[in-house]
Amino acid sequence: MKQHTIRTVYAVHHSHTDIGYTDLQEHVIDLQVDYIRTALRLMQDPAHADFRWNCETLYCVEQFFKAATPEEQQQFLTLAAQGRLGLSANYLNFTDLLDCSIFARRLAAWRERFAQAGITLNTAMCADINGISMGQRDAMLDNGIEFLYTNIHCHHGMYPLYQNQNAYFWENAAGHRLLVWNGEHYNLGNVLGLRPNHIPNFMTQDRLGSGPAPQDDVEALAQNLDNYLTECEENGYPYDFILASVSGVFSDNAPPEPLILQTIQGYNQKYGDTVQVRMVSLQELYAAIAPKLRDAPVFHGDLNDWWANGVGSTPYAVKHYRDACRSYELARRLDPDLETHDPALAREAEDSLLLYAEHTWGHSASITNPYESMVVDLDMRKNGYASRAHEAAARMLGRIARDQGDCLRYYATEGTIQVHNPTGLTGPRAVEFYVETLPAGLPDAVIRTEDGRELRCQVSPHPRGRRISFVDTFAPGEVKRYTYYKKEAEETRLNTRHCYVGAERIRDIVNAFDPVTYRLPYEFENQFFRLEYQVGKGLCRLYDKRSGRDLLPKEGVPFFTPVYECTPVRPGITDVYEERRLLGRNIRGQHAKQYPAVLEEVVCEERGPVFTILRLRGSMTGSMHCDVVLKLYEDLPRIDLRLELGKTLSTDIESVYLPLTLDLPDHQLWLRKGGREAMRPGVDQLPGTNMEYSMSDDGLAWVGEGGGVLLAAMDTPL
Structure with missing residues (x-):
């Protein structure tokens, strides 16, 4: 082995945590608990004094502590305090769906628990995932985390900074910095032979080629290291150390493997005077390399997720x-003492929300074998996390409502309602509630404030009865009470003196008596907006009366017009897997085709004193139902938009888009992902990160000096 400027290779032994992917979620959790037990047993043996195990996620530690005996818990804490057992503040490998406030609370609890045992939790590692939101970064910084070791998998993704195996400081808006080591794939150590591997795969072939390799494990490791370090040095690698993560087998959810230590010891005996390999915990790693990285460059912005x-x-x-x-x-807003009043439900909600936000989105065979029972079971388990969180939250809201005096509303056609403004904002807000009754039981209603004022209200159909809607002004956190009671619907008769409707009761005559209805098939207007639409073309104009400008761009698919995109699998050329492999980092193939929806009919479903609902019935390739529903308020500068989509099934690569482009010169587009710091897509990002799409917590904001537009996305984060 030749001389190298890189003198030390730090081996980080871990198990990449996929909650699912390789097996049922509960089985994976049991395995990860057993892996920690196995590592503890190994490290009790003096023969394995140099063995190290890194717990990639706090979730696995949490599950271990639930199952462990007091003696096992103490062994864990002792080894962690000694720096032999690695601790990571990464609770799970998440998507940008993560509620970062829950993550921050969970992280704070574990930091406190470790602190009581004399352990400082200040390191973290993640593997596989292609992005981390600024909100997740800030949750770590707020909890004293100083070092993050990333191991990005560049399958449909890529490292930031256009290169791996480098360091940078990730600085937030407050000036706080997280030291990040931008590492290689989390199985690099397996490729190099830290864990001997005699079965070739795509990674070994890509990095080592397909030529003959030494049969001796130590010689194979020496040859692979020699070649890898030479490549790094020829590419200007500046440090005298390098990192390599390694798993017990070449797979996710892999066990601890003492053979890794034996191979390292055999290598060091023969080649350690040239390049030494050290098995380290995250704590040891941070202590060893941090002093050498004080001059690392500083970057700001989002580590945008390629897998979003x-x-x-x-x-x-x-x-x-x-x-x-x-x-x-x-x-949580309605009951600040939620954990005291509903501890079990609060824990169930947070556990389930964290597990659903975890990055594993199905079994490894979900594309190639979608009908396999294991694939279906994992998918149902994953969806179950969302459902359990929803149930727990609904039960807590039900308890809070009962504590406030809520009662069943069966046929309660009169009564009192209490309305909370849970936000910190002042202004008019839409209020709605429903009463379970037959339509004849509540044809119309009256709403009165506590001081006796009558508010305009609208009674609409509801799947279980009648919905009552009105608008009132609220201060931040304000609570108001209203009374409501039944009112008979006003009888409507045709005015036979005015030429506005014919005998077939169709109002399609231009007139001054009813100047609204005849225009609804073509346009709608209130005090804030004027919309124009045309069958076959869709939405043609969205005029903002306050700014005096048309918000729709002159070209392109109209705003909120669904677009179906398909990259078909080509029989005889590709299959469902190969077609997706060829995408690389794209979300569409070169032969993809797009099919905008076609507006077939406009129907006014409801018009009243509070709002108007327009249904834009459409047709679109790839769907059996495709309607856009618009709800426009009389007293609010707000438009509610809803897409009703009935999708057909296909094995092709498909997407459905809703164009959200507005003609807003001198405005900037902002969004927020999990934290205090908003970002401008394509601007506030780390170099080399995904620029094509982003996720968002709340929606989008177009901000300019003359005002702005807010688009709140309730159902989809993209």
């Missing part, structure tokens, strides 16, 4: 999850 579009593959479950997030956050 995968979340869009399960829209119904994601919608359910996001509603669970909102319901749980609402429960």
Whole structure:
């Protein structure tokens, strides 16, 4: 082995945590608990004094502590305090769906628990995932985490900074910095032979070639290291150390493997005077390399996730999850002592929300063998996390409502309602509630404030009865009470003196008596907006009366017009797997085709004193139902938009888009992902990160000096 400027290779032994992917979620959890037990037993043996095990995620530690005996818990804490057992502040490997406030609370609890044992938790590692939101970064910084070791998998993704095996400081808006080592794939050590591997795979062939390799494990490791270090040095690698993560087998959810230590010891005996390999914990790693990285460059912005579009593959479950997030956050706002009043439900909600936000989106064979029972079972388990969180949040909200005096509303056609403004904002807000009754039981209603004022209200159909809607002004956190009671619907008769309707009762005559109805098939107007639409073309104009400008771009697919995109699998050329492999980092193939929806009919479903609902019935390739529903308020500068989509099944690569482009010169687009710091896509990002798409917690904001537009995305994060 030749001389190298790289003198030390730090081997980080871990098990990449996939909750699912390789087996049923509960089986994976049991395995990870057993792996920690196995590592503890190994490290009690003096023969394995130099063995190190790194717990990649705090979740696995949490599950271990639930199952461990007091003696095992103490062994764990002792080894962690000695720096032999590695601790990572990464609770799980997450998507950007993560509610970072829950992560921050969970991390704070574990830091306190470790601190009581004399252990400082200040390191973290993640593997596989292609992005970390600024909110997750800030949760770590707020809890004293100083070092993050990333191991990105560049399958449909890529490292930031256009190169791996380098360091940078990730600085937030407050000036706090997280030292990041931008590492290689989490199985690099397996490729190099730290864990001897005699079965070739795509990674070994890509990095080592397919030529003959030494049969002796130590010689194979020496040859592979020699070649790898030479490549790094020829590419200008500046440090005298390098990192390599290694698993017990070449797989996710892999066990501890003492053979790794034996191979390292055999190598060091023969070649350690040239390049030494050290098995380290994350704590030892940070202590060893941090002094050499003080001059690392500083970067700001988001580590945008290449895998974000995968979340869009399960829209119904994601919608359910996001509603669970909102319901749980609402429960926390309405009851600041939620953990005291509902400790079990609060824990169930948070556990389930964290598990659904975890990055594993199905079994490893979900594309190639979608009908396999294991694939279906993992998918149902995953969706179950969202459902359990939703149930727990709903039960807490139900308890809070009962504590406030809520009662069943069966046929309660009169009564009192209490309305909370859970936000910190002042202004008019829409209020709605429903009463379970037959339509004849509540044809219309009256709403009165506590001081006796009557508010305009609208009574609409509801799947279980009648929905009552009105608008009132609220201060931050304000609570108001209203009374409501039944009112008979006003009898409507045709005015035979005015030429506005014919005998067939169709109002399609231009007139001054009813100047609204005849225009609804073509346009709608209130005090804030004027919309124009045309069958066959869709939405043609969205005029903002306050700014005096048309918000729709002159070219392209109209705003909120669904677009179906398909990259078909080509029989005889590709299959479902190969077609997706060829995408690389793209979300569409070169032969992809797009099919915008066609507006077939406009129907006014409801028009009243509070709002108007327009249904834009459409047709779109790849779907059996495709309607856009618009709800426009009389007294609010707000438009509610809803897509109703009935999708057909296909094995092709498919996407459905909703264009959200607005003509807003001198405005900037902002979004937020999990934290205090907003970002501008394509601007506030680390170099080399995904620029094509982003996820968002709340929606989008177009901000300019003359005002802005807010688009709140309730159901989808993309």
